[in-house]
Amino acid sequence: MxxxxxxxxxxxxxxxxxxxxxxxxxxxxxxxxxxxxxxxxxxxxxxxxxxxxxxxxxxxxxxxxxxxxxxxxxxxxxxxxxxxxxxxxxxxxxxxxxxxxxxxxxxxxxxxxxxxxxxxxxxxxxxxxxxxxxxxxxxxxxxxxxxxxxxxxxxxxxxxxxxxxSNLKIISFGPRPSNFLACNAPIQSLYDLHVEIEENSELDLFESFNKHMDDPRIAETVEDMQKELGEGIAFPEILPKLAQYELTLKDWIRNHKGQRKYVAIAGKCWPAFQTQFGFVPCYVNSRLTAAGYPVSCEVDIYGALSEYIGTCVSLDAVTILDINNTIPSDMYSENIEGKSFLKGPYKKGDLFMGFHCGNTSSCKLSSCKLCNQRIMARTLPEEVTKGTIEGDLKPGRTTVYRLQSSSDTKLKAYIAQGEILPIATKSYGSIGIFAIKEMSRFYRHVLIEKNYPHHAAILFDHYGKYLFEIFKYLGVPIEEIDYNKCKDRYYLTENPFWEED
The missing domain is CATH 3.40.50.1070 (Rossmann fold)
Structure with a gap:
């Protein structure tokens, strides 16, 4: 890696x-x-x-x-x-x-x-x-x-x-999108961790992208993309632009890492990115992440930090997903209820879908296809929304986690282990059905109660024992390292009488 x-x-x-x-x-x-x-x-x-x-x-x-x-x-x-x-x-x-x-x-x-x-x-x-x-x-x-x-x-x-x-630089492009207060990133905690941060404008990135228009390496990069995607190239005409963007980021990393040895990126992907660049960057982000250079979406600086931690721990591709939507009752009853999985059977409250527009590396998808960003295409011409990589996540063990700074620059973290189920999502994007024991309680009394953003970093195996020790070593207060508790252990804010009748 x-x-x-x-x-x-x-x-x-x-x-x-x-x-x-x-x-x-x-x-x-x-x-x-x-x-x-x-x-x-x-x-x-x-x-x-x-x-x-x-x-x-x-x-x-x-x-x-x-x-x-x-x-x-x-x-x-x-x-x-x-x-x-x-x-x-x-x-x-x-x-x-x-x-x-x-x-x-x-x-x-x-x-x-x-x-x-x-x-x-x-x-x-x-x-x-x-x-x-x-x-x-x-x-x-x-x-x-x-x-x-x-x-x-x-x-x-x-x-x-x-x-x-201790040798990391996070490179970001642009402020977070409007209405994304959840991606708030007070940088004091980064310096407390000895992580360097370089914040840039999207205009800086756009200028560099335009300078790569006739880069002689584009053809070779397109060929590599074609080989990776195979039959999943729905829009081959967009590949040269994606290759141009990938080379832009690679050169930026090389030219801007400075005295630091390692780099992660917090990238901008909307609202003006598509109309100006003419595509969405999701597939390129997935390729860099697979190579060991994590790229978070929506200028999520602590998402990029969390992804890099996972890259070091696992020496494998990571991803960042929204903790996104519940499982429909009919999907649960037909495919999951009463069945045994790696850690199952599962209650409906143990389940959720993890989703993002199309940023997960192809090696972590059961099958993949280059698509357009469906949500953006509702309000924009489809032509400028091409560039996502979509498919259901490969089933298997998973760790859902995040290291975050609160607005008062205090570090906190969560870790939850579970599995991605081998059930078709019947939806779009990079997406999977996640099963984590007592997820509904964890969702309410950790993710909501402690004001975590909707982005979670995802590892494709169980690495919780390492993450827990890393967070302790970094100085995260032990009471601020949360995990999904079993049924008979209550969270501090949980009402112990709620289920009693």
Missing amino acids: NNVPDIKIGIVAVSRNCFPEELSVNRRSVLVKEYEKKYGSDDIYECPICIVESEIHMTRALKNIEKEGCNALCVYLGNFGPEISETMLADCFNGPVMFCAAAEETQEDLFDGRGDAYCGLLNASYALKLRQTKAYIPENPVGDASECADMIHDFVPIARTLIGL
Whole structure:
């Protein structure tokens, strides 16, 4: 996947000087071998310089992992560990950090072979708090070599996202459309996250687009679009303009990323875009997103931010959809009621349709067709509304989520896991039937109660465990990270007597 960081995690073992150093040395060696056996050696580096017992050792280890190009750190407690130097290492390292610890191995060696890292991790967490140093600590942070290898592997998408965000620039074009207060984007929170923002006028984009009119790369890009769409090219005459626009955005990204390494785009698509450019940009947006450069609709800056987070986590195409409409009763009774799906059966209140005009990558659609934007065509000539990519979303597991800043620049987020059902939507756009347990309650007491916009970022598998840890690491207050609660757990604003008769 383009536009995301490569991760190299340095593993540094630590030891308290009154414990046998070989405990940490041997356990580190076994851990690294186990990791390489399960996950390969591309994203891990074993720091061989020393076991960290003091500040001097810490300095040596830090220089070594920096020299080796490590951009993430795992502090591994092979025994009790020295809370001062181990947390100083985390504080001095310029990148995301995790802590994990070794479990005891056998009842036959609980004298000199007992490491007490279970206890030492408590001291480490206390010292991290004193230093105000962020660190990822897994849900079950003490384990044997195989379990710790899994913990480090789970840290990879978290670290990749955190590094990506710290080097991200969001490029936006134009103010949000009129009557779209929901796309309000106070930029203070972006700077709090160390995300750069470049805001441009649609006129800047239009000028650049016109300069690409005779770009010699247009023919090659059209050929690539034809290959992707296959029989789904309803309007082949629009492809040269779409190719011209795609090249415009690609060149803008290259010329405007500046000191930042990664880019996401918050694009304008109406109301004047169609009449001036002569098409809608949805298909081009889908192609850039599939390549790792997320493009949100309607200048949704926090939508673009959320999409980029998902790109880093999943290394896969994401999309942004409206939490759009309910499921008709006859569709529910004929196709869904009483049937078992991946997480089913489902109540009607668990379901909704996620929709957007035509922005989802072809690889995430069951079939696709280049179409015109039906909603815009109600008031505009059909000729200028061509350029959407439409089809039902592929069924399977999904994560619906969003990171958002409120108008007072406070960060909040939600995550809900479920599935996209293998049921024909009988509608238009990029669209699918989403099933999320207790969605109706989540909709009322999170999405409405906490004033979230209608756009949701969509991942095509379950990634909630990573998103939750990322949002915590970014400093989102834990009470502001919401998820869909099961039936017997009430939301703060939920009336517990409502269903009683």
